[in-house]
Amino acid sequence: MSMPGFEEVQLGGKAGLQVARAGSLVHARYKTGKEPAIVSITFGKGVTLTLPTGWDCIGDWQRDWKYFVDFVLNHIYFVANQPVPEDPELAHGVRALLGSYIEQKSLTVSFIDFIDRFGANTAPLERRLGGIEKAKKDAERLYLDSNYEGARDAMASVMEEFLKIEQDSVRIRRRALMWIYLTEWITVTGTSMLCSFVLWTLMIKKRLYREITTTKLVAHENADEK
Amino acid sequence: MGMPPFLFLAFIPSGRASVLRPAGASHQVLPPSGIRLLFSRNAEKNFFSQPLPATPVQNRTDRRPWIPLAVIVCILLHPNFGAAKTDPESNRIRLLLIGECTLYQPYFVTLFPADPKIDLVTVITAGDHASPKETARYLRISMPRTRERFLSDVDALELFDFVPWVLEDYHIQWFHDAVKDYGAGMALVEMGWYSFYGLPYTSNDPEAWMKTVLYEAYPVDLVLYQQNSGSAYLEIAQGTPW
Numbered sequence: 001m002s003m004p005g006f007e008e009v010q011l012g013g014k015a016g017l018q019v020a021r022a023g024s025l026v027h028a029r030y031k032t033g034k035e036p037a038i039v040s041i042t043f044g045k046g047v048t049l050t051l052p053t054g055w056d057c058i059g060d061w062q063r064d065w066k067y068f069v070d071f072v073l074n075h076i077y078f079v080a081n082q083p084v085p086e087d088p089e090l091a092h093g094v095r096a097l098l099g100s101y102i103e104q105k106s107l108t109v110s111f112i113d114f115i116d117r118f119g120a121n122t123a124p125l126e127r128r129l130g131g132i133e134k135a136k137k138d139a140e141r142l143y144l145d146s147n148y149e150g151a152r153d154a155m156a157s158v159m160e161e162f163l164k165i166e167q168d169s170v171r172i173r174r175r176a177l178m179w180i181y182l183t184e185w186i187t188v189t190g191t192s193m194l195c196s197f198v199l200w201t202l203m204i205k206k207r208l209y210r211e212i213t214t215t216k217l218v219a220h221e222n223a224d225e226k
Numbered sequence: 227m228g229m230p231p232f233l234f235l236a237f238i239p240s241g242r243a244s245v246l247r248p249a250g251a252s253h254q255v256l257p258p259s260g261i262r263l264l265f266s267r268n269a270e271k272n273f274f275s276q277p278l279p280a281t282p283v284q285n286r287t288d289r290r291p292w293i294p295l296a297v298i299v300c301i302l303l304h305p306n307f308g309a310a311k312t313d314p315e316s317n318r319i320r321l322l323l324i325g326e327c328t329l330y331q332p333y334f335v336t337l338f339p340a341d342p343k344i345d346l347v348t349v350i351t352a353g354d355h356a357s358p359k360e361t362a363r364y365l366r367i368s369m370p371r372t373r374e375r376f377l378s379d380v381d382a383l384e385l386f387d388f389v390p391w392v393l394e395d396y397h398i399q400w401f402h403d404a405v406k407d408y409g410a411g412m413a414l415v416e417m418g419w420y421s422f423y424g425l426p427y428t429s430n431d432p433e434a435w436m437k438t439v440l441y442e443a444y445p446v447d448l449v450l451y452q453q454n455s456g457s458a459y460l461e462i463a464q465g466t467p468w
Contacts, residue, residue: 002462010458016419016432017454018446025445026463033455036463041445044406048443054387054416056326073341079411080311080319080382082343099340140342144317 003067003088010061011071012037015052040078049079069095083146090148097155098143101136104162105129111169120176125165132161311381311409318345320379322368325386325415326352351388361392369397376400377408387416389431390438402439412443419450 012030015037020026024041027049040049055072062068070085070092077084085091108129116122139154201207313320321338327348338346349368350356356364370376373396383401390398404410419432432448435441 007459007461012454012456012458012460014456015454017449017452018418019449020446021444028460029463030454030457031459031461032457035454036446037454037460039445041443043412043443043445045409046405046411046443048405048412048414048445050414050417050445052416052418054326056387057416069337072337073344075413076319076321076338076344076382076384076411079413080321081409081411082312082319095341098342099337102336102340143342 003070003092005065005067006071007031009065009068010059011053013053013057018050018052047079047081049075051075067092069099085146085148087148090152094143094148094152094155097152097159098139101155101158104159105132108162108165108169111166111173115169115173115176118173118176118180120172122172125169125172128161128165132158132165135161311411313345313381316345318343320345320347320381321384322347322349322380322382323384323386324349324351325384325388326350327386351392352386358392365393365397373400373403377404377410380404380410382411382413384413384415385417387430390434390440391431398438398440402443405443414444418446418448419452 006028011028018036018039020036020039021041024039026036026039028038029035030037037052038050040047065071067088070088073095074084112122112125112129135154135158139151139158142148142154143151312318321344323338323346327350338344347368350364351361370379377400383404385401401412405412417430417432417435433450436448
């Protein structure tokens with residue numbers, strides 16, 4: 001909530017009135033009426049928190065807020081009594097990389113699957129993907145230890161590796177497609193040459209042409225006599 | 227939020243197993259029973275300190291001063307020391323998200339799995355996304371079957387816009403006990419009375435929730451049939467810890 005721009009995002013709206021209980025902590029109020037909006041309390045050994053707006057009401061104005069993801073994740077950290085990242089920018093950077101990892105991996109796997117259909121050797125790429133998975137696990141371990149800087153660096157290397165795999169995938173695809181184009185070219189050219197040869201031989205050179213004998217009507221010798 | 231490391235030196239378990247839970251600066255530190263303070267400048271006056279009976283165990287400890295030191299070192303070296311309630315194996319927050327959590331909101335649902343610290347389990351219970359029959363099926367699939375399992379496997383709960391009667395009474399009692407006695411966290415999202423585009427409408431029946439044992443854990447008193455000023459924007463109150 002201490003993220004920049006919190007007060008400029010539409011996180012409120014019409015809602016039922018609520019009164020903060022004694023001992024609770026009011027994190028945010030509605031700007032106009034100053035009613036408590038986001039409130040927490042320590043209940044026994046745990047913490048409870050109330051948020052007025054549902055996640056199904058997420059609009060473009062919230063998605064456009066850079067730190068909305070951090071806002072959503074941090075409220076879970078807060079109730080679970082986990083330390084909330086102190087540097088929002090750093091945490092946001094790591095989370096953005098972790099979020100894009102899922103998309104990037106999905107794209108890369110689809111692309112490798114695509115070039116595999118052309119018969120390209122994708123085994124080295126798959127081995128490197130396995131290495132990436134391990135590096136991502138290391139980054140996650142750093143993240144779990146709240147070492148966000150280390151996690152960001154680790155995830156940045158993972159994304160760089162993705163870029164390299166993508167470039168190599170494109171190279172392998174070009175090579176695979178080159179053989180396909182070459183085979184197609186040879187097939188088409190060969191067929192064309194064969195057809196041309198047959199055409200030339202048969203139609204121009206008339207190699208199989210054989211003059212036919214003239215047909216003539218042979219009159220029956222005794223026809224008139226009859 | 228985290229407790230300063232030097233403060234851990236002040237706690238040492240005495241006798242039975244205890245859980246140390248750090249709390250935010252503006253939150254009350256609740257030491258479990260059986261915790262006594264050491265190394266405190268005025269331990270006798272400290273609120274948390276308890277007088278220790280002179281037992282043979284204590285005398286033995288006095289003769290071997292390295293024992294408490296070893297205990298402290300062991301506690302400090304434990305990876306989960308000072309951490310909140312998390313999965314002891316993965317150190318992740320096992321979040322049980324109950325309510326309107328469906329693929330109809332893919333943006334929201336995909337946020338949690340991307341975070342390594344959160345291990346998400348969803349239970350769809352919202353009436354506009356699941357019928358009571360479907361809800362019962364989802365509950366059977368995703369909700370821990372026994373109280374013990376629930377208390378040990380859930381670190382945080384998020385209740386999101388749904389009615390209490392789709393749950394069994396014992397489920398609500400588990401939620402209550404998990405927070406109160408076992409240190410689980412609970413977030414209530416869109417669980418108050420509210421209007422929909424100016425019309426008096428609510429789909430989560432806060433009145434029914436108010437009659438449950440869980441209402442005791444709410445940080446606010448809900449005022450039914452009364453709306454707020456309707457301001458779309460919020461302002462940060464003073465002393466916000468996150």
